[in-house]
Structures are given as structure tokens and as C-alpha cells.
Amino acid sequence: xxxxxxxxxxxxxxxxxxxNLLSSNCEIINAHANREIEVxxxxxxxxxxxxxxxxxxxxxxxxAVANSDVDIVVELxxxxxxxxxxxxxxxxxxxxxxxxxxxxxxxxxxxxxxxARKQGVQVAYEAAVAGxxxxxxxxxxxxxxxKIEWLAGIINGTGNFILTEMRDKGRDFAEVLAEAQAxxxxxxxPAFDVExxxxxxxxxxxxxxxxxxxxxxxxxxxxxxxxxxxxxxxxAEELGYRIKHLGIxxxxxxxxxxxxxxxxxxxxxxxxxxxxxxxxxxxxxxAVGSTLYYGAGAGAGPTASxxxxxxxxxxRSLGVGAERAIPHYGFVDDxxxxxxxxxxxxxxxxxxxxxxxxxxxxVLLVIAQIMSNHAISIEAIIQKPPDVGEEHVxxxxxxxxxxxxxxxxxxxDIERLDTxxxxxxxxxxxxxxx
Amino acid sequence: xxxxxxxxxxxxxxxxxxxNLLSSNCEIINAHANREIEVxxxxxxxxxxxxxxxxxxxxxxxxAVANSDVDIVVELxxxxxxxxxxxxxxxxxxxxxxxxxxxxxxxxxxxxxxxARKQGVQVAYEAAVAGxxxxxxxxxxxxxxxKIEWLAGIINGTGNFILTEMRDKGRDFAEVLAEAQAxxxxxxxPAFDVExxxxxxxxxxxxxxxxxxxxxxxxxxxxxxxxxxxxxxxxAEELGYRIKHLGIxxxxxxxxxxxxxxxxxxxxxxxxxxxxxxxxxxxxxxAVGSTLYYGAGAGAGPTASxxxxxxxxxxRSLGVGAERAIPHYGFVDDxxxxxxxxxxxxxxxxxxxxxxxxxxxxVLLVIAQIMSNHAISIEAIIQKPPDVGEEHVxxxxxxxxxxxxxxxxxxxDIERLDTxxxxxxxxxxxxxxx
Numbered sequence: 001x002x003x004x005x006x007x008x009x010x011x012x013x014x015x016x017x018x019x020n021l022l023s024s025n026c027e028i029i030n031a032h033a034n035r036e037i038e039v040x041x042x043x044x045x046x047x048x049x050x051x052x053x054x055x056x057x058x059x060x061x062x063x064a065v066a067n068s069d070v071d072i073v074v075e076l077x078x079x080x081x082x083x084x085x086x087x088x089x090x091x092x093x094x095x096x097x098x099x100x101x102x103x104x105x106x107x108x109x110x111x112x113x114x115x116a117r118k119q120g121v122q123v124a125y126e127a128a129v130a131g132x133x134x135x136x137x138x139x140x141x142x143x144x145x146x147k148i149e150w151l152a153g154i155i156n157g158t159g160n161f162i163l164t165e166m167r168d169k170g171r172d173f174a175e176v177l178a179e180a181q182a183x184x185x186x187x188x189x190p191a192f193d194v195e196x197x198x199x200x201x202x203x204x205x206x207x208x209x210x211x212x213x214x215x216x217x218x219x220x221x222x223x224x225x226x227x228x229x230x231x232x233x234x235x236a237e238e239l240g241y242r243i244k245h246l247g248i249x250x251x252x253x254x255x256x257x258x259x260x261x262x263x264x265x266x267x268x269x270x271x272x273x274x275x276x277x278x279x280x281x282x283x284x285x286x287a288v289g290s291t292l293y294y295g296a297g298a299g300a301g302p303t304a305s306x307x308x309x310x311x312x313x314x315x316r317s318l319g320v321g322a323e324r325a326i327p328h329y330g331f332v333d334d335x336x337x338x339x340x341x342x343x344x345x346x347x348x349x350x351x352x353x354x355x356x357x358x359x360x361x362x363v364l365l366v367i368a369q370i371m372s373n374h375a376i377s378i379e380a381i382i383q384k385p386p387d388v389g390e391e392h393v394x395x396x397x398x399x400x401x402x403x404x405x406x407x408x409x410x411x412x413d414i415e416r417l418d419t420x421x422x423x424x425x426x427x428x429x430x431x432x433x434x
Numbered sequence: 435x436x437x438x439x440x441x442x443x444x445x446x447x448x449x450x451x452x453x454n455l456l457s458s459n460c461e462i463i464n465a466h467a468n469r470e471i472e473v474x475x476x477x478x479x480x481x482x483x484x485x486x487x488x489x490x491x492x493x494x495x496x497x498a499v500a501n502s503d504v505d506i507v508v509e510l511x512x513x514x515x516x517x518x519x520x521x522x523x524x525x526x527x528x529x530x531x532x533x534x535x536x537x538x539x540x541x542x543x544x545x546x547x548x549x550a551r552k553q554g555v556q557v558a559y560e561a562a563v564a565g566x567x568x569x570x571x572x573x574x575x576x577x578x579x580x581k582i583e584w585l586a587g588i589i590n591g592t593g594n595f596i597l598t599e600m601r602d603k604g605r606d607f608a609e610v611l612a613e614a615q616a617x618x619x620x621x622x623x624p625a626f627d628v629e630x631x632x633x634x635x636x637x638x639x640x641x642x643x644x645x646x647x648x649x650x651x652x653x654x655x656x657x658x659x660x661x662x663x664x665x666x667x668x669x670a671e672e673l674g675y676r677i678k679h680l681g682i683x684x685x686x687x688x689x690x691x692x693x694x695x696x697x698x699x700x701x702x703x704x705x706x707x708x709x710x711x712x713x714x715x716x717x718x719x720x721a722v723g724s725t726l727y728y729g730a731g732a733g734a735g736p737t738a739s740x741x742x743x744x745x746x747x748x749x750r751s752l753g754v755g756a757e758r759a760i761p762h763y764g765f766v767d768d769x770x771x772x773x774x775x776x777x778x779x780x781x782x783x784x785x786x787x788x789x790x791x792x793x794x795x796x797v798l799l800v801i802a803q804i805m806s807n808h809a810i811s812i813e814a815i816i817q818k819p820p821d822v823g824e825e826h827v828x829x830x831x832x833x834x835x836x837x838x839x840x841x842x843x844x845x846x847d848i849e850r851l852d853t854x855x856x857x858x859x860x861x862x863x864x865x866x867x868x
Contacts, residue, residue, distance in 0.1 A: 001757065021579055021721050031646060031765040032578035034757055126576075132722035134576025142560075142568025144466035145455055145742030212465060270728060273707050287455050288566035288729060288739035294704060295725035305722035308579030320754050323435065323468055331465040 003036035004315040007070035007095075009062040009086060010077035011044035011051060014100050014127070017300030018076060018307045019051045025308075033312040041068050066090040072314055074307060075099040084108050087123070091115045096318070098310040100127035100303055106201035109208070109215040113328040120322045124310035129202040130155055130279045132302030133295040134309065139209040139283065140330035146285025148210040150250035152263075152432055155202040157277035157297040158186045158193040159225055159245040163262075164275040167233050167242065173226060185277060195224035196245065196260040203247035206281065207258055211251055211339060212331035216258065219341035223261035232354060232425055235396045236264050239352070239380055241429065242272040248430065255340035257347050264352050264398075264429040271432065282432060290432075347404045350379070350429035353411070356392045358419040364395070367414055374410040376402045392421050398429065437470035438749040441504035441529075443496040443520060444511035445478035445485060448534050448561070451734030452510060452741045453485050459742075467746040475502050500524040506748055508741065509533040518542050521557070525549045530752070532744040534561035534737055540635035543642070543649040547762040554756045558744035563636040564589055564713045566736030567729040568743065573643040573717065574764035580719025582644040584684035586697075586866055589636040591711035591731045592620045592627040593659055593679040597696075598709040601667050601676065607660060619711060629658035630679065630694040637681035640715065641692055645685055645773060646765035650692065653775035657695035666788060666859055669830045670698050673786070673814055675863065676706040682864065689774035691781050698786050698832075698863040705866065716866060724866070779839045784813070784863035787833065787845070790826045792853040798829070801848055808844040810836045826855050832863065 006022070008015055022029060022039055030036050043062035047053055059065065062082075066073050066089040073090035075097060077083055083104050090097050091112070099105065105112070105125045116123045126136045130153065139148070154160050158180055165176040177194065180186040192198050200220040208215050225245050236243050241264035250257040265272040270292050274280040279297030284290050296302035317325055329336045357363045364383070371378055380398040399407070411424050442453055456463065456473055464470050477496035481487055493499065496516075500507050500523040507524035509531060511517055517538050524531050525546070533539065539546070539559045550557045560570045564587065573582070588594050592614055599610040611628065614620040626632050634654040642649050659679050670677050675698035684691040699706040704726050708714040713731030718724050730736035751759055763770045791797045798817070805812055814832040833841070845858050 017721075025579055025581055025721070027769075028581055028646075028765075029579055031769040032574075032761070034761060034766045132719075133725060134572050137571065137576045138568050140466075141747060142571045142743055143739065144746050145459055145463055145739050147459055147462055212462075268707075270704065270707055273702075273704055285566075285739060287451075287459070287735040287742075289733075289736060291567060291727075291729035293725075293727055296723045299723075301721040302723060305577065305579050305719060308721075309576055312578050313575060316758055316760070317754070320751070320758055324750055324754055326750070327466070327468060331462075332468045335461075335465040 001035045003038045004072065004318060005038060005040040005070040006072050006074060006311060007041040007043065007065035007068055008039055008074045008076060009043045009065050010075070011042060011048040012076065012078065013300045014303045014307065015044065015076035016048040016051050017304035018074065021304040021308050029308060029312060033315045035315060037311060037315055041065050041070055062086055063089060066093055066095065070095060071318060072096045072098055072311060074311065075101060076307070080104055080107065087112055088115055091119050091121055094119055094121060096121045096314045097123045098307055098314060099123065099125050100307055102128040102201040102205065106204040106215050106217045109205070116328065117322070117333055122314050122325050123328060124314050126310045127303050127306035129205050130281055131295065131297040131299065132305040133279060133281065133293045133297070134306065135206065135281050135293050136209060138293055139206065140326060143283060143285050143288060144330065146287045148251065149284045149286060150248065151206055151210055151281060151283045152246050152248045152271065152430060153203070153206065153281035154244055154271060154274050154279050155247050155281065155297065156193050156199045156245060157279055159199070160274065161185055161277045162194065163225060163228070163243055163245060166228065166230055167237070170230055172230050173228060194226055196222040199245065199247045199260045203249060203258060203260055207249035207256060209330045210249060210283070211256055212329055212336050213256065213339045214336060216341055219258060221259040221344040225262050228262055232427065235354065235382060236352065238382060239398055240267055241265060242267050243427065244272065246430065252342060254346070255342045257342050259344060259347060262427050264427055266431060269432050345405045345408070348401055349404070350401045350431070351399045351407050352427040352429055353397045353399065354425040355395045355414060356421040357395045359386045359391055359393045360419065363419045366417060366419070367395070370410055370413045374406040376406055376410055435469045437472045438506065438752060439472060439474040439504040440506050440508060440745060441475040441477065441499035441502055442473055442508045442510065443477045443499050444509070445476065445482040446510065446512065447734045448737045448741065449478065449510035450482040450484050451738035452508065455738040455742050463742060463746060467749045469749060471745060471749055475499050475504055496520055497523060500527055500529065504529065505752060506530045506532055506745060508745065509535060510741070514538055514541065521546055522549055525553050525555055528553055528555060530555045530748050531557045532741055532748060533557065533559050534741055536562040536635040536639065540638040540649050540651045543639070550762065551756070551767055556748050556759050557762060558748050560744045561737050561740035563639050564715060565729065565731040565733065566739040567713060567715065567727045567731070568740065569640065569715050569727050570643060572727055573640065574760060577717060577719050577722060578764065580721045582685065583718045583720060584682065585640055585644055585715060585717045586680050586682045586705065586864060587637070587640065587715035588678055588705060588708050588713050589681050589715065589731065590627050590633045590679060591713055593633070594708065595619055595711045596628065597659060597662070597677055597679060600662065600664055601671070604664055606664050607662060628660055630656040633679065633681045633694045637683060637692060637694055641683035641690060643764045644683060644717070645690055646763055646770050647690065647773045648770060650775055653692060655693040655778040659696050662696055666861065669788065669816060670786065672816065673832055674701055675699060676701050677861065678706065680864065686776060688780070689776045691776050693778060693781060696861050698861055700865060703866050779842070781838045782835055783838070784835045784865070785833045785841050786861040786863055787831045788859040789829045789848060790855040791829045793820045793825055793827045794853065797853045800851060800853070801829070804844055804847045808840045810840055810844055
């Protein structure tokens with residue numbers, strides 16, 4: 001059988017990892033693919049010393065790869081504008097594409113898939129979400145018989161590392177972030193990770209596959225972890241919860257909730273135990289129930305593992321024709337429905353609230369009355385004695401499930417009280433059991 | 435496009451679950467498969483009241499299904515002899531097969547796959563291991579770029595339920611087993627579950643996919659959980675471990691370890707937190723690192739989820755030809771290698787030992803000397819004060835990693851001491867970190 005010709009664009013961490021994995025595990029890879037997979041061309045602005053390129057043709061212009069005779073173009077340059085141009089050029093030339101680019105797929109996946117459909121080629125993107133965890137494959141194929149009810153994922157390793165350190169060692173956010181930057185987990189500009197933009201990219205892709213809808217990066221509600229204080233980590237623990245930065249997609253009757261935010265999760269829930277830079281995604285299907293997929297979300301090896309799995313799948317199915325290829329959204333394109341994305345005010349969650357209140361009689365009563373006025377019931381409450389010389393005390397409340405709208409109304413009313421100092425801390429709670 | 439004709443054999447829990455899932459989620463299923471999937475024939479000795487069969491042809495002779503015009507025969511009758519005959523008949527007639535039958539695949543998979551290869555048909559068996567968790571797909575496709583180093587799974591829900599109850603409530607084995615039987619988790623003859631035979635069937639399948647080797651049910655070392663006492667659960671916890679019944683497959687230089695036995699797992703390891711009837715499989719690949727897959731291992735919904743995922747995959751790839759189908763062992767047949775299975779004496783593990791020793795000076799010294807003679811180093815030790823009127827005390831030791839052979843030598847020597855009463859309790863320990 002003819003060898004499959006691969007062109008790799010980009011020789012950064014992931015590109016080099018992919019090149020090296022295709023070489024080191026070539027026997028295993030070819031045995032799975034049932035044909036020889038050969039890197040015939042690499043496009044990179046410069047060589048990478050970790051790759052032995054002596055037997056491989058290298059070009060400095062990545063577009064030369066898209067215009068070459070390769071069967072599959074592997075886009076690992078990252079970024080958006082050039083990557084998009086490269087991928088669309090490859091597609092226009094009838095090449096299949098494998099990419100690890102979450103931003104590209106989340107923001108331009110719809111356009112790219114449409115172009116690929118027109119040309120009858122495949123665009124595979126397993127490595128775009130949760131690194132080495134085959135979560136795209138699980139949603140698109142393994143759970144394909146299920147109506148997916150919701151999914152919730154720890155899909156940014158840097159954020160999870162920071163929250164884990166804050167809990168384990170009582171450290172504060174800024175200090176751990178500085179360490180994460182020193183360790184190379186976080187970029188110099190960490191906003192992408194800690195503000196949830198990276199997680200939002202991945203959530204959009206997972207939701208598209210789970211619900212058969214287009215990528216809707218424009219519509220994700222995103223809240224970062226920069227405001228999480230060590231004291232909230234401690235109170236959460238006292239209540240039996242851990243704080244995780246989750247991407248959550250939930251199918252409601254009226255539409256889909258798409259939100260990234262810090263979340264209290266019951267400590268006996270498996271995803272609460274996922275620590276450090278590791279990723280995990282829970283998926284709830286109507287037939288299968290709750291499932292969880294765990295692994296490394298980044299790094300050369302795990303990401304290359306996902307890229308090469310895609311290369312194997314695409315190689316094996318070269319020439320089967322579009323009708324037998326696995327559809328880009330999991331669902332065939334003509335049933336992909338533009339489901340409404342619900343505004344965050346329509347979200348339904350339980351909530352953790354922390355207020356700083358005057359230590360005097362009647363304050364709790366007034367707050368309880370406000371909660372009741374907004375139809376919110378309180379599930380647990382902690383009030384701490386005041387520190388020496390401090391006239392305010394922390395008041396922590398855990399509510400039952402309620403609408404975000406009710407909650408925001410109650411928070412506004414409480415913040416208006418003279419007996420309450422400063423804004424309330426407000427962290428959503430997910431039981432992840434229904 | 436022509437509808438795909440499905441024939442279901444067996445209308446027990448899984449058969450009925452599959453029939454109903456294909457009906458209730460038919461829109462989602464057809465949208466994933468990119469064609470209509472239709473149950474055109476059911477073979478069952480009797481109807482099942484949970485299925486509405488009014489629009490479906492039903493025959494009492496399941497072999498009539500294998501001889502009909504269906505495209506895919508779904509074998510859900512269970513058992514071995516008739517099921518094997520049915521599957522081989524279906525294959526001989528050029529039908530593709532989907533089965534949930536772990537015993538059949540573990541014991542006769544090699545023969546069945548050879549027959550399927552000859553006929554150019556596919557045999558899919560996702561539901562044979564860990565119910566709704568797409569672990570077959572993950573090993574065969576999602577992790578296909580990796581050299582798999584080891585895997586370890588909680589792959590029998592009944593056993594895990596029993597061990598969970600023993601730990602959570604301090605109950606003893608026999609009592610929890612009786613409850614599991616009453617709840618319908620365990621069969622009247624529970625040996626299949628608690629002696630590890632069921633787990634051994636599943637382990638054999640996972641190992642074949644992980645390492646590209648034939649099914650070797652004849653060669654699995656199997657130890658049940660019937661000997662686990664509540665006191666060992668407590669001491670394990672004191673040492674920072676939980677006891678789980680694991681199926682473990684590990685690639686060594688000299689061959690493959692295939693073993694099912696109770697195992698102490700560090701409590702902060704994710705798989706230690708998998709409780710109740712839930713299943714989970716950890717897989718360590720050289721590129722991806724450690725991954726974990728979690729979900730329900732049994733029941734109508736989860737098992738049907740896996741059966742229907744297979745039906746979708748096979749339906750989508752009808753007619754692609756054997757060279758483009760995913761190979762039965764993950765690896766193409768001609769590289770599947772009959773790797774040697776190591777004898778249990780060649781296994782390398784750490785170990786938990788409990789002895790009942792006379793409460794007198796020098797006993798510990800003698801035991802320490804024996805361990806040293808067998809080149810075993812001790813990592814932790816607990817000695818408890820004697821109960822009132824009791825002259826023996828429990829002595830608990832945790833060893834470093836050593837060979838089973840050394841360990842058995844040391845145990846024999848210790849059991850020969852006059853100061854030691856009765857046989858030692860001996861439970862293997864896996865760190866699952868390398």
C-alpha cells in the first residue's frame with residue numbers, strides 16, 4: 001500500500017514532539033494505521049535542535065507545505081491569522097488537515113469545516129482540547145448514542161495548578177502565578193489562562209460536539225480565577241467543597257448554558273480530586289450516565305499523542321469518501337442546529353456567598369429576609385467570630401440551586417446594607433450529580 | 435443512502451436496553467452515523483415487556499437472524515457455546531458482528547477474529563469491557579500513537595461495591611456480598627465476580643489491545659477478594675492506601691504481566707477514589723503519560739451506549755474494505771505478536787503483609803532478618819498493642835518493590851517461626867506512578 005505523506009508545519013514544542021513521536025513509535029503507529037506514515041516535508045522558520053531533520057526535507061515557507069504533494073497537512077504553528085490562511089490553503093488544495101489549534105477551531109471552525117466539506121477533506125483536531133485525553137473522539141464516537149445532558153471540564157492546566165497550590169499550601173493567587181510563570185506553565189501574559197479565555201476556546205469545541213451545534217466562541221460567559229482568595233478556598237473546604245476552574249456546557253430546554261468560571265465542587269466528586277496541571281472532563285449522557293476522562297492537558301508528549309492519533313485515523317480513512325468519514329461536528333452537517341446560547345442571567349446554579357458584615361444583632365435576619373425575598377433558600381451558613389479589633393465578621397452562605405438573576409438581585413440588595421462592607425464574594429456551585 | 439439493517443439477538447437487560455436506545459435516540463444516532471440505522475429483526479426466546487416490538491419482526495430462533503438479510507448481527511445472548519456458534523455463523527454469512535460478550539471474546543476472540551478476517555467483516559466489542567466507558571476505542575484509536583507501558587482497572591463493579599462498603603462502613607465481606615446479591619449486583623453464584631474471573635476476561639481483552647497480542651485468558655493470574663478482612667482495610671487506610679480489586683497488565687522486557695488481585699493503591703491516586711459499582715481504567719502510555727477513563731461498568735443504559743456506539747462505527751464504515759477498517763486487535767493482524775506472559779513469580783510489586791506475632795522481645799528482629807535475607811526492604815511498619823488477654827499482636831509491614839519470588843520465600847520463612855501464628859496476609863501494592 002502507498003505510504004501516507006505527512007507535512008508538518010511548525011517545529012515548536014508540539015511540532016517537534018509530533019515529529020519525534022512519529023519517528024520513535026513508527027512501528028506501533030504504522031501497525032495501527034495499517035499503512036506507512038511518512039513525514040515527507042517540514043515547514044518551519046527555523047530548525048529545532050530536539051529534532052533530527054537530516055532525512056527530512058525542510059522548507060522555511062510553511063505555505064510550501066500546503067502547496068506540496070503531501071496527503072495531510074499538520075498545522076502546529078499556533079496563533080490565528082496565519083494558521084487560518086494555511087489551513088484554508090491546504091483545504092483548497094485538497095489536503096486533509098490535522099491541527100492542535102484550539103483558538104483557530106473555536107473561532108473559525110465553522111468556516112473551516114464548511115470549506116473542508118466543500119472539498120471533501122477532513123479536518124481533525126483532537127489535540128485542540130485537553131492535550132492527550134481523547135475527549136473529542138469520546139464525544140464524537142464513543143458516546144455517540146447518547147443525548148449529552150452536560151459536560152464539565154478542568155481544561156486549563158495552569159489554572160488548576162494555581163488552585164491546587166492555593167489549597168494544598170494556603171498560598172495566595174499572585175504568588176503561585178509567579179511560580180507557574182517561572183516553571184513555564186503560564187505565559188508572561190497569563191490572562192489567556194487565568195481569565196478563562198483558553199478554557200472558553202476548548203469549551204466551545206466540546207459543546208459543539210456534545211450538542212451538534214456550531215462553534216460559538218462569541219457567546220461563552222467567562223470569569224477568571226484572579227479573584228479567588230485563600231480564605232474562600234478554606235471556607236469551601238470547611239463546607240466539603242473544592243474550588244475548580246470549570247468549563248461547563250449544559251443543555252436546557254430553552255438552549256445551552258456555556259460558561260467558564262470558578263466553581264465549588266463536592267470534594268467526593270472525582271473531578272474535585274484532579275490536581276496540579278492535569279485535565280479532566282466529565283460528560284453526562286442519558287444512556288451512559290456520568291463518565292470522566294483524565295490526563296495531561298498540555299506538553300509535547302501528550303499533545304503529540306493526540307495529533308498522531310488523528311494522523312492515524314485520517315490516514316486509515318484516506319479515500320473512504322465524505323459520507324463515511326466521521327463528521328466534523330460528530331453530527332452530520334445538515335442536522336447541526338444553531339441552538340440558542342442562554343444568557344448568564346438565565347443560568348441555574350447553587351452559590352457560595354461571602355459577606356463581611358457588622359458583628360451586631362439582627363444583621364443575619366435582614367440578610368435572610370433578602371434571600372427569601374429573592375426566593376433563594378440557604379443550605380448552609382458559617383459565621384466566624386471577629387478577629388481582635390475587627391468589628392466586621394465573615395458570613396458565608398451556601399444557597400440551593402437558583403437562577404443567576406435571583407442571585408444577582410439578592411447580592412445587590414445585600415451590598416446596599418450599611419451593615420455590610422464591600423462587595424460580596426460570589427462563586428457558583430455545581431453538584432455534578434444530575 | 436440505504437438504511438443499515440440490524441438484527442438483535444437476545445432481549446435480556448442489555449438486548450432490551452440496546453433495542454430501546456436505538457429507538458429513543460434514533461435521531462442522534464442516525465445523525466452521527468450519517469445514515470439510517472434500523473432494527474429489522476429481533477431473535478429472542480421470549481419478548482421483553484420493556485420493549486415495544488409491535489413494529490419489529492421477531493423470531494424465536496436466534497440463528498434465523500444470522501441467516502437473514504441484516505447487515506449487522508448484534509449478539510447479546512451472553513454465555514459461550516451458543517454465542518460462539520451464532521457469531522461464527524453470522525461471520526460465515528458475511529455479516530458484521532457487534533457483541534457485548536467478554537467471556538466469548540476473551541476465550542475465543544482469536545478464533546473469531548481470524549474467521550472475521552477471512553470473510554472481510556468486522557467484529558466490534560466495546561461493550562465487553564467496562565460497560566459504557568469507551569475504553570476499547572481509547573486503547574485502539576485514541577492512544578494509538580503510544581507504546582502502552584501498563585494499564586490497571588477497576589473492571590468489576592460488584593467487587594468494587596463490596597470493597598467500598600467494607601471501607602466506608604467497616605462491614606465484613608460476607609455481609610456486603612449478601613447485600614450485593616439482594617440488590618441484584620451479584621449473581622447467586624458470586625464466584626465469577628468476587629474470584630476475579632470476570633475481571634480476568636476483561637483484562638485479557640484490554641491487554642490484547644494495549645500490547646498487540648492475542649487474547650490469553652489461559653495465562654492470567656487471578657486472585658479474588660474473598661479473603662479481604664475489614665482489619666486490612668483499616669490498616670491500609672492508616673498507611674495511606676485503599677484496597678481495590680485491580681486487573682493489571684504491565685509490559686516488562688521479558689514479557690507481559692497479566693494479573694487480577696486485591697491491590698493497595700495510594701489514596702491520593704485518582705483510581706483509589708473510584709467507589710461503589712463504578713469502573714475505571716488507568717492507562718500509561720509513553721507519550722501521553724497517565725490517563726484515566728471512568729464510568730458505569732454495567733447496566734442496561736451504559737452497556738447499550740457502548741453497543742450502539744459500535745453499531746454506529748460499523749454502519750458508517752460498511753463497505754470501506756478490510757484495509758481501512760480498524761483492526762480487531764488495534765494493531766494489524768500480521769504484527770500481533772504472541773508475547774510471553776510472565777509467571778506470577780516473576781511479577782514485581784511492593785507488598786502489604788500482616789502477621790500475628792507473639793508479643794515478646796526479639797520477634798521483630800527475627801522477621802526483619804528474614805526480610806533482609808530475601809533482599810526485601812521494609813518501607814513502613816505498624817505494630818499494635820495486644821488486646822486484653824491476647825498474647826499475639828498484629829504486625830503490619832509495607833515492603834518496597836520486590837519480586838514475588840523473594841516475597842513468597844520470605845513469607846514461607848516467617849510462617850515457619852514459632853512466634854508467628856497462622857498464615858500471613860499478603861496483598862500486593864501498586865503505586866501506579868511509573
